[in-house]
């Protein structure tokens with residue numbers, strides 16, 4: 001039979017596994033699974049169509065980060081994670097679990113909207129078309145999703161609940177005493193009864209105007225509007241959250257400049273949860289790198305606040321090193337600090353150093369000029385390490401409270417208004433930025449920590465600050481307190497206690513985390529369920545008015561501006577639609593029908609993904625976002641997941657602090673308010689690697705189509721011209737995208753699945769190589785051939801008793817079963833495939849018809865990875881139920897071992913016996929076996945045993961008493 005002539009092969013082997021056959025098998029089983037609802041995961045109650053009434057099996061909730069329905073469709077890199085979760089879900093189904101696995105679409109937000117704007121179609125039209133396209137691409141891969149549970153975040157039935165959650169957040173406050181969120185009605189009751197004083201007012205709650213009450217509550221609500229400076233991105237025409245701004249002060253999406261602007265915007269008080277977001281990370285099964293990024297983003301610093309008197313006022317600083325207070329030789333305020341206006345005197349005080357004035361005739365002019373210059377810089381630029389330190393003197397002196405020294409107060413841009421108190425005490429000996437500033441402005445540098453690196457205490461000879469925590473404090477004493485000789489940690493504790501006693505400071509914890517800016521000036525997002533009355537007071541819509549649907553508009557384009565024009569302000573597309581904006585409503589609050597204006601901002605694209613795991617559980621519930629019993633069943637706390645949450649969540653590492661932090665925050669609010677039993681959304685997180693691809697560039701550096709490349713002697717050519725090869729991303733713009741359809745057409749979906757899983761460990765990036773895909777295709781062909789006669793299409797297995805199967809085959813089988821089970825549980829799909837390949841090769845080598853039980857087990861092992869061919873072979877083997885819900889075989893430990901090794905048993909150093917044992921035998925087991933050995937018993941002759949030294953599997957040394 002000629003392997004090289006496919007036509008001839010087809011005549012000789014009409015039942016060979018080919019791409020044509022794969023396509024037929026795969027389409028047939030996909031239709032069958034859909035029709036049968038094979039992947040429908042029953043709920044413990046409720047009305048999901050097709051559910052049985054009793055669910056006896058333990059639950060597993062397996063989830064992917066759902067995709068944006070981009071217009072470009074999927075390339076082979078996208079489904080890596082989806083295939084992995086599918087394999088894992090299938091494995092869990094075959095090991096006794098009720099598995100929930102489905103996939104929805106994250107369809108609001110900038111990517112979908114930008115695509116719509118580019119193509120000139122309404123976002124709903126293009127988004128829905130993209131979703132359909134992606135669904136058909138994904139269906140071809142044979143993913144076992146429960147399709148009854150799928151939705152898109154743009155479905156009004158879904159975003160009704162996103163809006164409902166917003167209202168829950170709006171209608172609650174953080175009770176620090178109870179350390180949880182509570183309904184705002186309870187706070188109002190406390191104000192009404194007088195149990196709690198109304199902050200900022202001496203009048204009773206009942207005497208405040210509606211506007212005053214709204215303002216007071218705005219200081220408490222977990223969702224609130226504020227005028228604080230925000231990140232304004234003219235190029236995108238919207239404001240952005242801190243998390244959406246890159247380290248160099250540009251928009252993560254589009255890479256446009258971002259400026260600080262004062263605009264009234266909605267915020268989420270995520271900072272109230274800073275401690276819990278930090279603490280609860282501990283019990284999560286997440287990659288350490290992601291936990292670390294979240295910890296850093298939350299940025300908890302322990303330190304102290306200290307008051308420095310100045311002109312009858314005081315400047316409060318935040319410091320992590322109160323132990324260095326005696327070395328504070330000047331102060332710095334952020335240029336925007338409100339006290340600066342209060343202080344600035346008309347003239348420079350006597351003795352003002354020339355370098356402090358920046359050449360300005362008086363403090364007011366100096367401050368104004370410096371502020372103008374600092375305003376145009378991003379926080380990151382301001383804090384850049386290498387940057388020359390700039391600043392000016394404000395013309396006032398503050399008093400250092402520990403030694404009474406008068407120290408000058410500067411403004412400088414390296415101090416940020418948004419961190420701590422926006423003011424610092426500068427300790428040039430201990431802090432590098434302060435050191436550089438002190439050198440530039442000729443300020444004293446007092447040595448307050450004894451250097452441990454031999455540089456000595458004469459700071460005039462120093463080249464940098466000495467910030468070590470492993471040193472002793474010096475030169476730090478007054479009549480009342482001395483820190484001299486204390487190590488840093490002790491000095492910190494002692495000075496903090498002293499400051500508190502004197503009433504000039506206190507220990508405090510500061511967080512880097514800021515509240516989450518929650519409004520966007522775009523069309524394609526969830527409308528806020530908020531209206532404003534004639535006083536501008538915000539009112540929540542009653543639940544009965546949800547969903548508040550996004551109106552159909554002609555002009556949905558965002559108003560964008562020159563990317564670097566900071567003096568612009570946003571315009572919301574919804575505001576153009578006055579008929580929608582101005583409404584008369586009866587909110588059911590006893591005020592009757594009134595005129596209101598709708599909020600015209602929309603929610604950010606993160607909103608829909610903050611809670612979608614919950615809706616998968618109970619997707620059609622019109623009464624509640626999720627039934628509590630159903631939520632407890634799928635996600636409630638267990639020993640394996642102490643805070644509850646999804647059992648496995650797979651997605652890219654780029655969402656470390658955006659989506660994952662926001663979703664955790666929403667979970668905690670819903671948990672506090674009693675809507676869910678899980679305080680965390682995702683118990684185990686796994687980040688898959690990226691599929692990379694070769695990019696081929698011509699002599700000008702432009703990418704040329706990767707599928708037109710010829711390789712000759714290790715060099716690459718395009719249209720006869722030599723080209724350069726490098727490893728990069730896969731995508732249309734680099735002309736190297738490979739679509740799953742292409743691979744499916746050439747080899748079938750099972751081959752594609754196997755190839756993606758075999759490429760390497762799931763969490764590392766790997767280069768795509770179309771030429772290597774055929775390797776997995778051959779594996780499937782050999783698997784087929786081991787069970788099916790290629791000439792007749794009949795199965796070739798024989799019924800053989802286990803006892804009659806040769807030992808090597810039993811060993812190969814059970815080793816594979818054991819290894820594959822462990823590998824699948826550990827998400828090591830590549831090594832699982834290697835073990836299946838080894839088994840299959842063994843069977844090919846042995847030749848002849850397979851014993852039926854071996855064929856069955858082989859097919860079951862393959863089923864999670866290549867479900868279509870497995871289903872087909874399973875049925876051919878005579879089974880009438882789907883392979884999907886079969887039990888995965890369990891290895892018999894008697895066979896699941898390598899051949900034995902020889903163990904030497906010594907008594908007093910002399911060899912007394914040799915034992916054949918399993919190489920995997922434990923020390924305890926081996927000791928037992930050795931002591932029971934006849935020869936050993938004899939040699940001991942009844943003597944007691946003092947000690948047994950075991951080095952499994954090769955040595956046992958017995959020391960008789």
Ligand code: ANZ
Nearest residue numbers: 301318319320321324414415416419420422427430431
């Ligand atoms: C005195 C001192 C002495 C400081 C010393 C450090 C070392 P982390 O750890 O990030 O919280 N700081 C405080 N507020 C600031 C602001 N708004 N802008 C810029 N810097 C600010 O850093 C806290 C330290 O950063 C604080 O402790 C303060 O400098 C500075 F040997 O105070 B330190």
